[in-house]
Amino acid sequence: MKGREWTKRNLPLLLAGLIIVALVVIIQSFRLPGIQRQTVLGCVLVGSKEDMGWNENHYNSILNACRAHGCGFAVRERVAESGDAVTRAVAGLVKEGANVIFLTSFGYGAKMDEMAQANPRVAFFGISGERAAKNATTYFARLYHVRYLAGVIAGAESKTGVLGYVAAMPNAQTNRGINAYAMGMRFANPNARLIVRFTGSWDDEAAERESVARLQQEGADVITYHTDKPCAIEEAEKRGLMSVGYEAVHGAYSDRFLTAALYDWEIIYGKVIGDYLSGRTNFANGYWLGLEDGAVALHPLSSRVSQETAFLASMEKTRLLNNRSVFSGVIYDNQGTLRCGEGERINDRELFTGMDWFVEGVEIYE
Numbered sequence: 451m452k453g454r455e456w457t458k459r460n461l462p463l464l465l466a467g468l469i470i471v472a473l474v475v476i477i478q479s480f481r482l483p484g485i486q487r488q489t490v491l492g493c494v495l496v497g498s499k500e501d502m503g504w505n506e507n508h509y510n511s512i513l514n515a516c517r518a519h520g521c522g523f524a525v526r527e528r529v530a531e532s533g534d535a536v537t538r539a540v541a542g543l544v545k546e547g548a549n550v551i552f553l554t555s556f557g558y559g560a561k562m563d564e565m566a567q568a569n570p571r572v573a574f575f576g577i578s579g580e581r582a583a584k585n586a587t588t589y590f591a592r593l594y595h596v597r598y599l600a601g602v603i604a605g606a607e608s609k610t611g612v613l614g615y616v617a618a619m620p621n622a623q624t625n626r627g628i629n630a631y632a633m634g635m636r637f638a639n640p641n642a643r644l645i646v647r648f649t650g651s652w653d654d655e656a657a658e659r660e661s662v663a664r665l666q667q668e669g670a671d672v673i674t675y676h677t678d679k680p681c682a683i684e685e686a687e688k689r690g691l692m693s694v695g696y697e698a699v700h701g702a703y704s705d706r707f708l709t710a711a712l713y714d715w716e717i718i719y720g721k722v723i724g725d726y727l728s729g730r731t732n733f734a735n736g737y738w739l740g741l742e743d744g745a746v747a748l749h750p751l752s753s754r755v756s757q758e759t760a761f762l763a764s765m766e767k768t769r770l771l772n773n774r775s776v777f778s779g780v781i782y783d784n785q786g787t788l789r790c791g792e793g794e795r796i797n798d799r800e801l802f803t804g805m806d807w808f809v810e811g812v813e814i815y816e
Contacts, residue, residue, distance in 0.1 A: 489519070491516055491723070492546070492552065493508065493551075494558060495508065495527045496529060496557070496652060496653075497653055497678050498527055501679055503679040503698070504652075504679075505678060507698050508552070509525065511715035512719055515716075515719045522548075524547070524548050531556070532557070549572050550572070551573070554577060556623050557578075558576055559580075562574055562586055563586055566585050570585055571585075573726060575589050577589065578622070587737070588737070589736060590623075591715075591746050592739065594626045594776055594801075597631045597634070599634060599748055599767055600634065600709055601632060601635040602763045603634075603694070606639065606756070606763075607755060607756070608635075611639055613635055613644045613674070614645055614661075614665030614670030615676070616646075616658050616661040616682040618676060618677045620806070622802060622804060622806070625806065626805045628644070629812070632810075633809055637766070647664060648814070649661060649677065653679060658675065663685070664815065672693065673691050674693065674695070674696060680695060680696075683707065687704060690706070692707075692708055693706060695711070697712065698712060708754065708755055709748050711748065712748065714745055717745050718737070721737065722737055738798065740774065775795050783807045783809055784809060784813070789809075
């Protein structure tokens with residue numbers, strides 16, 4: 451009798467306990483595998499992990515994060531952006547036990563959502579792509595913040611008022627870098643021109659060196675680039691031109707090397723991987739870290755850079771840290787079309803996935 455009375459009195463509590471246990475079981479069943487068993491991070495590279503450039507920086511930063519957090523690591527190198535190469539690479543990584551995959555080249559983004567839907571228990575992070583799948587998102591750094599500042603320096607230091615830019619191919623990532631650099635250049639010198647030559651490849655040393663020669667013939671006395679390796683800087687040094695680096699600085703150059711627009715991938719991967727391991731990944735909005743996060747920075751300025759130029763760049767850096775916007779206010783493209791009006795700013799979606807146009811002052815080498 452007492453047992454029945456106790457059960458009757460405590461039945462609501464018992465039911466509540468059963469409901470809580472059931473909810474925990476259900477929630478755990480939907481958690482991504484990255485926080486079950488050992489996490490194995492997979493990395494897909496478009497080039498060599500020892501290229502002294504883009505791919506090596508990604509490789510080392512992910513590897514260091516793996517060591518810090520006790521994760522496993524697997525990599526695929528020299529995976530082409532075209533065809534089914536990335537799909538095969540991802541299948542191989544998943545077979546090796548990878549439950550988190552980083553797609554480190556722009557062209558992989560076109561297939562990220564498809565691969566994520568085909569592997570629902572694997573988390574995908576890409577530097578480009580759509581985010582329809584619940585287990586996929588993007589991560590990147592706002593390098594355009596320091597591309598702009600580098601443009602200020604290059605524009606102020608140029609003697610000819612003509613700057614050269616060697617780039618692999620036009621896409622949203624490349625174009626916003628070109629546009630930010632050109633806007634910085636024109637802030638320092640409103641009459642300056644930026645001539646861009648596309649090589650059609652992320653890694654074509656001959657084409658990159660030839661591009662520097664062509665741009666010099668057009669009057670450019672400062673060279674920068676957006677490819678995987680610093681061949682354009684090496685050629686500029688050889689030709690006695692000033693230059694501005696990109697991505698990372700591994701070599702020692704003359705004082706004609708003015709500065710560089712740098713990523714800090716250690717900070718970026720530290721944030722993304724740390725969030726994943728603690729169950730705080732922002733799959734809905736992704737990651738786009740900037741100057742204020744320490745994810746991008748300018749390389750120390752050359753002694754050749756004047757104090758006036760250094761002060762100008764410093765003032766613009768302070769402005770960016772305060773309002774965090776390069777692409778705001780009146781902006782015309784190089785066809786004369788108004789792209790941004792007074793009091794407006796270009797939104798992140800347009801910057802990240804759009805920007806198929808170039809700002810005033812940019813000329814594409816034909």
